[in-house]
Amino acid sequence: MSFRKCLMCGKVWETFNEFLSDPDIKVNGYQAFLREPEKGLILFTHDREDCGTTVSFEPGRLIKYYDIPRYPESQFGTEACEGHCLVQTDLEACSQNCSMRWVRDLIQLLRNKQLPALQ
DSSP: OOOOOOOTTEEESSHHHHHHOOEEEEEEEEEOOTTOGGGEEEEEEEEEEOOOOEEOOOHHHHGGGGGOOOOOOOOOEETTOOGGGGSTTTTOOOSOOOHHHHHHHHHHHOOOOOOOSSO
8 A cells, every 4th residue: 555646646655755755745834733733734745747736644644753852832822932833834943842843843854855764
């Protein structure tokens, strides 16, 4: 069973590493779900001339591939909150010890195409 198939052009990625290594895959957004960070959506574009579709994954599906620190408390709505999660196209890292930070850290790894050690 393959990791993912593009619904637009039919491209198949057998593994997560193959998907992330594909030069045509670009992280382009994040739709936050502030109460349950695992259930937001990280958005990828299959940036090929014959495609251009968006592929999404819940961060909870990808966290198993990376060892990223997690924090129990949300900083959303406080003075400390940097507001990154409120803007879908804001892919910048967050410096706060917030329950959403691990997703921001994950996004940085994905943007840099940092492959996990294990599959």
